[in-house]
Amino acid sequence: MGHTTPDLEAIASRFDLPAAVTSVSPLGNGNVNDTYQVDTASGERFVLQRLNTLVFPEPELVMGNLQVLTHHVQSKGERAGCQLPTPIALCGSRDCLLRGSDGSAWRLISFIADAHCVDALENPAQAEQIGRGLGRFHALVHDLPSNQLHDTLEGFHVTPRYLSHYRQVLSQTLVPPCPESEACQRFVAERLDLVPVLEEALLAGQLKLRPIHGDPKVNNVMLCQSSGRAIALVDLDTVKPGLLHTDIGDCLRSACNLAGEECTDLEAVSFNLELAKALLQGYLAEAGRYLSEADHEHLYDAIHLLPFELGLRFLTDYLDGDIYFKTQYPHQNLNRARVQFRLTESIEAQELEIREILAQLTARQP
Numbered sequence: 001m002g003h004t005t006p007d008l009e010a011i012a013s014r015f016d017l018p019a020a021v022t023s024v025s026p027l028g029n030g031n032v033n034d035t036y037q038v039d040t041a042s043g044e045r046f047v048l049q050r051l052n053t054l055v056f057p058e059p060e061l062v063m064g065n066l067q068v069l070t071h072h073v074q075s076k077g078e079r080a081g082c083q084l085p086t087p088i089a090l091c092g093s094r095d096c097l098l099r100g101s102d103g104s105a106w107r108l109i110s111f112i113a114d115a116h117c118v119d120a121l122e123n124p125a126q127a128e129q130i131g132r133g134l135g136r137f138h139a140l141v142h143d144l145p146s147n148q149l150h151d152t153l154e155g156f157h158v159t160p161r162y163l164s165h166y167r168q169v170l171s172q173t174l175v176p177p178c179p180e181s182e183a184c185q186r187f188v189a190e191r192l193d194l195v196p197v198l199e200e201a202l203l204a205g206q207l208k209l210r211p212i213h214g215d216p217k218v219n220n221v222m223l224c225q226s227s228g229r230a231i232a233l234v235d236l237d238t239v240k241p242g243l244l245h246t247d248i249g250d251c252l253r254s255a256c257n258l259a260g261e262e263c264t265d266l267e268a269v270s271f272n273l274e275l276a277k278a279l280l281q282g283y284l285a286e287a288g289r290y291l292s293e294a295d296h297e298h299l300y301d302a303i304h305l306l307p308f309e310l311g312l313r314f315l316t317d318y319l320d321g322d323i324y325f326k327t328q329y330p331h332q333n334l335n336r337a338r339v340q341f342r343l344t345e346s347i348e349a350q351e352l353e354i355r356e357i358l359a360q361l362t363a364r365q366p
Contacts, residue, residue: 006104012038012048014098015088015108024048032237038108045111046088050104056237059105061150063087063097065239066109069211072144082136083222083232085109112232115222121255124278126228131279133221133230134213134251135286138244141211142290146241149211153238156214157246159195159309163188166316173319180334184315187341194308197301198245206294212247214238217254244291245298248283249306255279257307257343261336269339271346276303277357284361296362300355304347311340 008024019042027037027047034050051059070086087096088108098106121127155161166188175181201207213220215238222232256275259268280299284291314337317324322333347354 006050006100008036008048011098011100011106012036012046012108014090014106015046016091017046017088017108018042018044037111045113047085047109047111048106049109050106051237053103053105056152058150058152059107060097061152062237063107065149065152066236067096068148069141069144069236069239073140076140082133082140082230083112084236085112085232085234112222112234114225115231116225117219117222117234119219120258120260121218121275124274126223127255127275127278128282129223129228129230130218130221130251130255131282131284132286133233133282134216134247135283135288136230137213137216137233138210138247138283138287139290142287144211146209146211149239149241151240153214153240156238156240157242157250157309158199159305159312160199162309162312162316163192163195166312166319169316169320175319175321178334180331180338181315181318184311184334184337184341188312188315191308191344194305197305198243198298201294201298201301202243207243207245207298209241210244211239212242212244214240214242214247216247216251218251243302244287244295245302246306248299249302249304250310251283252276252279252303253307253310253340253343257339259339261339262332263339264335266338266342269342269346271343271350271354273350273353273357276354277361280357280361284364288362296358299358300351303354304344304351307340307343307347311337311344314340 009021012021012024017040019040021038022041023039024036027035032052032055036048038046038048051062053059056062066087070084073082073084086109089096090098096107100106118126121130198207213233215235220233220235221230222234223229224231256272257269258272263269314325314333318333318337325333327333
């Protein structure tokens, strides 16, 4: 990407703005793209981003997905009930991606006003809104053919591929063994039958590919500042064809472990049933009508699988020398893996309760 500091105001001014740029300042703390807030003389705000081309080597496809998605949602007008960041075209062009001479990729998108996000849930009411936000998104795109979207992250959330990579890395790792790492490896070995469950259902025709968000963490659902209601879904770079179940499982994984991914006290890690019930209630209220009987039958599998999958990815990266996930201290990815595996254990210990919640909520569906 080069080492010179880009002229952010000049870059933002290349896009079709309603007025002159008055300032550009850093926004958020994302660890993939570089993100800035753009203020204009008209008072309108926008978001300028430099896409990480190491993670997204074909940013044109990412932007193509975003344009297809926003066009589909905007065609539903006020019925949509969900805001999405809208890409802004370059001046005198229909293109929405600016390529720098150094290979960098820049875009400008609309700013979601009067909204905020949370990193950790505070109560069940908030959990229900997070579920409603994801459910409303799935409801909006249920009639968007998935073949209109590019698969910008091939293999993303395909757990058997992660297992194959893990085995390859394990066979050649140079990282010295330790009791914690060996315990994690045993944990994986004891749950190999969990790995293919969703992919086998897809191959059997029980599940189908549909548009998914791909990364519906709690802080990617925007809540209204005044009402607290979910009004927007952001961070759409991972939108692609996939299984709704991975979105649902990943959202619950993110929302229902109040200790967080970086917790170092494994005893504090647990799957919160009260939050899970509220989130699922909100989700199914919005999207339940679009789920088939087979979709419902595999919801527990998704809840169980997604923390295991992420733990497997963290463990693999630890054994591979920490080349994918950013770390601030030694063994951080190993600790992250242990947190996700502990969360998996908590889900396993509450399987009957989770299945009962799913049965109750499913019975309420019209």
